[in-house]
Amino acid sequence: MKFRTLAVAVSLAALGAGAVSAAGEPQVERQEMMKKVGGAMGALSGIAKGEKPYDAEIVKASLTTMGEVARAFPEQFPAGTETGAETEASPKIWEAPEDFKAKADQLAADAQAALASLPADQAGVGAALGAIGKNCGGCHEVYRVKK
Amino acid sequence: MTLRKIATGLVVAAVLAVPAFLYVTAPKRLAADAWAAAGEPDLANGERIFHAGGCSSCHAAPGAADGEKTVLSGGLALKSPFGTFHVPNISPDETAGIGAWTLAEFGDAMMRGTGRNGEHLYPSFPYASYSRMTVGDVSDLYAYLRTLPKSGNVAPDHDLPFPFNIRLSLGGWKLLYLDDAPRLTLANADEKVRHGQYLVEGPGHCGECHTPRDILGGLKTDQWLAGGPNPEGEGRIPNITPREGGFGSWSEGDIVSYLETGFTPEFDSVGGAMVAVQKNMAALPAEDREAIAAYLKAVPAR
Numbered sequence: 001m002k003f004r005t006l007a008v009a010v011s012l013a014a015l016g017a018g019a020v021s022a023a024g025e026p027q028v029e030r031q032e033m034m035k036k037v038g039g040a041m042g043a044l045s046g047i048a049k050g051e052k053p054y055d056a057e058i059v060k061a062s063l064t065t066m067g068e069v070a071r072a073f074p075e076q077f078p079a080g081t082e083t084g085a086e087t088e089a090s091p092k093i094w095e096a097p098e099d100f101k102a103k104a105d106q107l108a109a110d111a112q113a114a115l116a117s118l119p120a121d122q123a124g125v126g127a128a129l130g131a132i133g134k135n136c137g138g139c140h141e142v143y144r145v146k147k
Numbered sequence: 148m149t150l151r152k153i154a155t156g157l158v159v160a161a162v163l164a165v166p167a168f169l170y171v172t173a174p175k176r177l178a179a180d181a182w183a184a185a186g187e188p189d190l191a192n193g194e195r196i197f198h199a200g201g202c203s204s205c206h207a208a209p210g211a212a213d214g215e216k217t218v219l220s221g222g223l224a225l226k227s228p229f230g231t232f233h234v235p236n237i238s239p240d241e242t243a244g245i246g247a248w249t250l251a252e253f254g255d256a257m258m259r260g261t262g263r264n265g266e267h268l269y270p271s272f273p274y275a276s277y278s279r280m281t282v283g284d285v286s287d288l289y290a291y292l293r294t295l296p297k298s299g300n301v302a303p304d305h306d307l308p309f310p311f312n313i314r315l316s317l318g319g320w321k322l323l324y325l326d327d328a329p330r331l332t333l334a335n336a337d338e339k340v341r342h343g344q345y346l347v348e349g350p351g352h353c354g355e356c357h358t359p360r361d362i363l364g365g366l367k368t369d370q371w372l373a374g375g376p377n378p379e380g381e382g383r384i385p386n387i388t389p390r391e392g393g394f395g396s397w398s399e400g401d402i403v404s405y406l407e408t409g410f411t412p413e414f415d416s417v418g419g420a421m422v423a424v425q426k427n428m429a430a431l432p433a434e435d436r437e438a439i440a441a442y443l444k445a446v447p448a449r
Contacts, residue, residue, distance in 0.1 A: 034415075035413075037414075038413055038414040038415055038416075039414070041410065041414040042413070042414040045410070045414065088382070090381065133408070133409075133410075133416075136409070136410075136416035136417075137409050137416055137417050137418070137422045137425070137426075138422075140416050140417065140418030140419065140422065141418060141419060141420075141422035141423075144418040144419060145381045145382035145418075145419065146377075146382045146383055146384070146385065146418060146419055147382055147383060
């Protein structure tokens with residue numbers, strides 16, 4: 001292989017690796033995770049409001065997503081990620097990491113509880129949403145700073 | 148005219164200016180008979196105004212749980228560019244709170260920023276918005292507050308550096324920024340929009356966070372509700388005018404739903420200081436949220 005081709009190939013590979021790691025940066029990852037939770041909330045809300053028909057698979061998938069995000073979320077805040085990627089993470093996350101994790105754990109527990117006794121109809125989904133939805137504002141009130 | 152006469156004239160003018168300033172900017176009170184027109188208090192309306200006015204957001208103890216928000220013990224520290232304000236106890240306790248205040252004294256504080264001893268109050272208490280409230284609503288709120296639990300808590304004095312610790316200077320601030328005229332003239336406003344205007348510009352005092360401020364801490368009313376830096380420190384407060392590409396993409400129904408549930412059309416969640424506000428909005432009757440939404444769709448986009 002000619003040296004120049006090799007050099008270009010190596011540069012492209014490095015760029016690709018760079019792009020992947022940028023996408024994998026905690027600041028970006030955690031924003032994507034929150035969007036997933038928003039999507040799950042939207043799906044459940046559609047059912048609860050009667051806009052969409054009840055679908056057990058969607059309910060299961062939405063609650064599972066929320067639980068998975070809640071468990072993985074606190075790990076996306078290592079030291080050094082306080083800024084970057086227009087993060088709206090409040091400095092308080094690093095000042096009170098135990099409380100921050102406790103809030104994530106509460107969301108995980110509530111999602112798990114709803115999954116265990118899977119809501120079977122529109123009303124059940126509404127009730128589950130009410131219990132789970134309290135977690136959102138409670139965490140955002142302290143740990144999110146609007147930019 | 149000799150130089151000496153001119154100099155003497157200037158000195159006299161300067162000396163007279165101080166009492167003149169103090170006279171012109173003396174704390175105002177409503178007419179004594181204004182409160183007679185309020186009639187019998189309506190406690191249910193008082194409770195509604197309590198939520199619309201967001202009293203508990205500042206006056207409840209810091210970190211109070213949802214069920215404790217009617218204990219208005221004060222103590223919250225409000226940081227600002229002018230120093231730190233310590234929110235007072237407004238529970239009906241006769242010594243530590245406002246239990247001994249008359250309706251007129253309460254109303255003068257709410258609507259003119261005049262304290263019980265005739266002193267100017269700092270506009271961190273949003274009387275510059277509450278001035279737009281009706282005498283009836285203030286009277287109902289006064290009656291409702293008297294039904295709430297007493298607290299013996301005494302908050303510290305405000306912690307303000309010179310010159311902001313000179314209360315008399317607030318007279319000048321009020322001359323510039325205190326009035327009760329509508330913030331906007333909306334052509335063809337129907338009853339719902341007018342009601343929303345009252346709620347937002349008056350008890351809701353939304354503009355106090357959602358409108359940017361000038362160097363003296365007065366609202367830049369030409370950018371009404373256009374958002375700006377958070378007056379309490381961190382981050383920004385959103386623009387809630389119907390700007391294209393921004394809040395304008397929300398329908399009236401989206402706004403109503405957000406006020407009721409705290410969820411945006413994308414199911415992002417309310418955060419920061421707005422969480423307490425949204426909980427208050429959720430406690431209002433539905434037609435109040437609908438009126439607020441209608442007004443927000445009607446204000447000029449900035």
